[in-house]
Amino acid sequence: VKIIAYGIRDDEQAYLKQWSDDQGIEVKAVSELLDESTVDQAKGYDGAVVYQQKPYTAAVLDKLASFGIKSLSLRNVGVDNIDADAIKRNDIKVTNVPAYSPNAIAELAATQLMRLLRRTPVFDKKIAAGNLQWAPDIADELDQMTVGVIATGRIGRKAINIYKGFGAKVIAYDIFHNPELEKEGMYVDTLDELYAQSDVISLHSPATKENEHMFNDDAFGKMKDGVWIVNPARGALIDTDALIRALDSGKVAGAALDVYEDEVGIFNTDFGSFDAIPDERLKNLLKRDNVLVTPHIAFYTKTAVKNMVQFALNSNKNLIETGTDDDIVAFN
Ligand code: COI
Numbered sequence: 555v556k557i558i559a560y561g562i563r564d565d566e567q568a569y570l571k572q573w574s575d576d577q578g579i580e581v582k583a584v585s586e587l588l589d590e591s592t593v594d595q596a597k598g599y600d601g602a603v604v605y606q607q608k609p610y611t612a613a614v615l616d617k618l619a620s621f622g623i624k625s626l627s628l629r630n631v632g633v634d635n636i637d638a639d640a641i642k643r644n645d646i647k648v649t650n651v652p653a654y655s656p657n658a659i660a661e662l663a664a665t666q667l668m669r670l671l672r673r674t675p676v677f678d679k680k681i682a683a684g685n686l687q688w689a690p691d692i693a694d695e696l697d698q699m700t701v702g703v704i705a706t707g708r709i710g711r712k713a714i715n716i717y718k719g720f721g722a723k724v725i726a727y728d729i730f731h732n733p734e735l736e737k738e739g740m741y742v743d744t745l746d747e748l749y750a751q752s753d754v755i756s757l758h759s760p761a762t763k764e765n766e767h768m769f770n771d772d773a774f775g776k777m778k779d780g781v782w783i784v785n786p787a788r789g790a791l792i793d794t795d796a797l798i799r800a801l802d803s804g805k806v807a808g809a810a811l812d813v814y815e816d817e818v819g820i821f822n823t824d825f826g827s828f829d830a831i832p833d834e835r836l837k838n839l840l841k842r843d844n845v846l847v848t849p850h851i852a853f854y855t856k857t858a859v860k861n862m863v864q865f866a867l868n869s870n871k872n873l874i875e876t877g878t879d880d881d882i883v884a885f886n
Pocket of ligand 1: 631633850
């Protein structure tokens, strides 16, 4: 078995080497992403392990298949950037890592929400300017709030536990009902009900064609005045222009965003200065005291990165050796 791993960062190298040594399997690490200019490097390997936010195009997938590579293992969870038709027509088997660390995502979501509610970023700024006064930055308490969690997969359920730990009342919406949460009576039947009742709305859903811009003007209109929004999931879930309008009107009190719909090519890049960030809409958000943007860092913990590398390699090995794996992704 010979595996090629694309887009390997420095922080992943040691985990990759450890796995390769333990398994006695050759893994070629390539720092470039998988695209039309790098796909030829995969020739002669049995499987490919990948992570990137840029699209896996039909042309690249067709080429992989033409080299006989039908085992593709993602190191992350989201599969929204894969050309599903090319996967199906080439009979490529794809795995993801659905649970590298649900906690990593939920912890950042809660951290950023608490920073917003307690106004700590504003106090950081005031203190840096020598201002140790309290007013006007009086805080809100999560304990007094209803948190609406959208999607109750592994990450959503971790977030629910953390929010409950703070004493919040939690309600949830999902098409699939988790039996434990169902027993607790946590689910509302419609998103409209969740919008009407929630002081905080926390998004934990994958991005699909159906839910693109689910938070648009219409959805914000159905939410409580002064709602807080938390999105560590996918930028495409929020219509950014509508969010900006809702922030301007005060409909949305504040937002904690670890994702942004146009983040690819911008997040995880050092532009050298604030002014050089090449996205005016993002800068509009970044300038606001009541919006906290982080550059898709929720996953970026030592535990998560180790698991992403090693679980994906395990899955790729399973695909190559047996044609199947527990974490096969179904494309429809
Ligand atoms: C995912 O796992 O799908 C993520 O969003 C994390 C990724 C940026 C590494």
